[in-house]
Amino acid sequence: MTQGRSGKWQVTFRVFRYKRDAGLARYDTFPLEIGPDETVLDGLEKIWAFQDRSLAFRHACHHASCGTCGMRINGVEKLACIVPVHEVARDGGTVLCEPLRSFPLVSDLVVDVGQFFRRLEEANFEIIRIAEPLPQAQEEALTRFENCIECGLCVSACPVAASDELYLGPATLAASWRMKEEPRSANVPRVLANADQEHGCWRCHAAFECSEVCPSNVDPAAAIMALRRELLKRKLFRRSDNAG
Amino acid sequence: MRTGRNSGMPWLVQAISGLALVALLGLHMIANHFVVEGGLRTYEDVLDYLSTPAIFVLEVVFLLVVVPHAFLGLRAMLLDLGLKPRIQRILDIILGALGISASLYGIALFVTLQGRI
Amino acid sequence: MQDDQRGISRALAWFNVSGRKMGSWAFALNRLTGIGLTLYLLLHLGVLTLLVLGEAQWDAFIALARSPLILALDVVLIFGILYHGLNGIRVALVGMGIAVRWQKALFWGLMALGALLLAVSGWLIFTI
Ligand code: HEM
Numbered sequence: 001m002t003q004g005r006s007g008k009w010q011v012t013f014r015v016f017r018y019k020r021d022a023g024l025a026r027y028d029t030f031p032l033e034i035g036p037d038e039t040v041l042d043g044l045e046k047i048w049a050f051q052d053r054s055l056a057f058r059h060a061c062h063h064a065s066c067g068t069c070g071m072r073i074n075g076v077e078k079l080a081c082i083v084p085v086h087e088v089a090r091d092g093g094t095v096l097c098e099p100l101r102s103f104p105l106v107s108d109l110v111v112d113v114g115q116f117f118r119r120l121e122e123a124n125f126e127i128i129r130i131a132e133p134l135p136q137a138q139e140e141a142l143t144r145f146e147n148c149i150e151c152g153l154c155v156s157a158c159p160v161a162a163s164d165e166l167y168l169g170p171a172t173l174a175a176s177w178r179m180k181e182e183p184r185s186a187n188v189p190r191v192l193a194n195a196d197q198e199h200g201c202w203r204c205h206a207a208f209e210c211s212e213v214c215p216s217n218v219d220p221a222a223a224i225m226a227l228r229r230e231l232l233k234r235k236l237f238r239r240s241d242n243a244g
Numbered sequence: 245m246r247t248g249r250n251s252g253m254p255w256l257v258q259a260i261s262g263l264a265l266v267a268l269l270g271l272h273m274i275a276n277h278f279v280v281e282g283g284l285r286t287y288e289d290v291l292d293y294l295s296t297p298a299i300f301v302l303e304v305v306f307l308l309v310v311v312p313h314a315f316l317g318l319r320a321m322l323l324d325l326g327l328k329p330r331i332q333r334i335l336d337i338i339l340g341a342l343g344i345s346a347s348l349y350g351i352a353l354f355v356t357l358q359g360r361i
Numbered sequence: 362m363q364d365d366q367r368g369i370s371r372a373l374a375w376f377n378v379s380g381r382k383m384g385s386w387a388f389a390l391n392r393l394t395g396i397g398l399t400l401y402l403l404l405h406l407g408v409l410t411l412l413v414l415g416e417a418q419w420d421a422f423i424a425l426a427r428s429p430l431i432l433a434l435d436v437v438l439i440f441g442i443l444y445h446g447l448n449g450i451r452v453a454l455v456g457m458g459i460a461v462r463w464q465k466a467l468f469w470g471l472m473a474l475g476a477l478l479l480a481v482s483g484w485l486i487f488t489i
Pocket residue numbers: 204205206258259261262263265266269310313314316317318320321391392394395396398399402442445446447449450452453
């Protein structure tokens with residue numbers, strides 16, 4: 001519990017481990033000395049560099065834009081690259097690192113995001129071209145969806161995704177709403193029909209966990225509710241102008 | 245837009261029946277218990293209560309709203325099992341049959357009691 | 362719990378609220394009360410059969426139902442109804458795209474109303 005030189009803390013990393021061949025999952029602990037500015041990702045990199053070369057985790061950008069380092073830190077979905085260790089542990093304390101829920105496990109903290117990306121693709125989600133000017137009034141609303149960094153935190157946090165494998169999930173549904181609002185080249189009727197299914201937007205139980213954990217302020221839950229309102233309007237009032 | 249079993253309709257029916265239940269269940273509880281001396285009706289009192297046509301209608305409507313709501317709720321939870329469509333269809337039929345039986349049973353009950361007034 | 366789970370354990374994952382915020386708790390409790398109310402509804406319909414059997418059977422049941430233990434269970438029932446019904450109002454409205462922005466305030470407002478109604482009903486149950 002000693003406050004070391006230059007404000008360094010002694011922190012134990014408790015990390016979920018799983019290797020397909022070795023079978024059962026377990027937790028490994030790694031003692032680390034952590035400086036005031038170091039993030040959880042920095043800690044994991046130190047473990048990899050100095051203690052265990054077999055530790056698997058994903059990362060790229062180190063600044064919350066690539067969306068690859070998502071994991072559960074002390075049980076809550078976060079981007080490891082922007083969470084200072086000092087925020088989630090005390091000196092002498094423990095940080096628990098686990099992979100995202102509701103994704104197939106690959107190895108240690110790495111999960112298979114293939115299905116997740118395929119679903120986003122089905123929603124015709126695309127990266128916006130910066131050169132295209134947006135209508136001024138819509139800018140605020142649209143940039144929210146643009147912000148999705150496809151990190152999957154929302155899916156891991158969602159209690160419905162945890163239960164229902166077929167659930168399209170908050171990110172895909174938020175993307176669907178985004179494509180409806182400003183379609184670009186998207187096939188809107190198809191995108192809406194894709195969302196309008198029992199394992200689509202109607203499966204959501206309005207838990208809003210997705211919006212709680214989204215590191216990019218996408219607010220997927222609000223998007224889902226907007227999507228439902230739109231679909232209801234079309235069903236009830238037969239306003240199927242551009243819908244299938 | 246889809247409107248069938250696979251669409252948002254089951255959810256919508258559940259939400260609207262739920263909202264209706266706020267009034268129906270509220271009235272049911274107040275009329276049956278909270279305005280009653282001792283909180284529970286004796287046999288005589290029950291027959292007397294059901295002899296008012298408006299009450300009779302209230303109770304039947306309540307039954308016919310609460311049963312679909314409850315069975316749609318069970319269905320929503322079973323959907324989380326990620327069942328194969330064929331099994332889901334079979335379950336839908338079973339739940340539907342159970343719901344209809346419960347409603348018919350309730351109505352038979354009311355009618356029997358009505359006959360004794 | 363890890364993620365390659367299938368079937369039953371996966372279907373029960375909604376109930377794992379550890380580390381979660383208000384929304385998951387609200388949802389899990391809504392489910393639990395929904396299940397409870399449905400079981401109660403079936404039980405209730407079953408018990409009403411006593412009315413058909415006749416006056417003696419029904420009135421004996423009513424005497425039993427006035428015992429303090431059953432009355433205490435009635436308070437649990439009222440809690441279930443109030444929680445599920447009031448939270449249900451929020452879920453139904455928000456789920457149709459109404460008041461989405463205020464959903465948390467709506468939740469706590471409804472819960473405050475629920476607490477008040479629960480207190481009043483609890484008092485009535487034991488005094489009426
Ligand atoms: C008093 C007014 C009521 C309201 C406003 C209400 C509202 C709702 C709503 C909106 C849902 C959907 C929840 C979701 O999509 O996550 C729901 C689910 C449910 N309700 Fe109700 N309800 C009421 C009374 C009842 C009663 C009396 C019963 C039982 C007899 C019941 C049983 C259920 C069940 C089993 C579910 C499924 C739970 C789930 O899917 O998680 N409800 N209710």
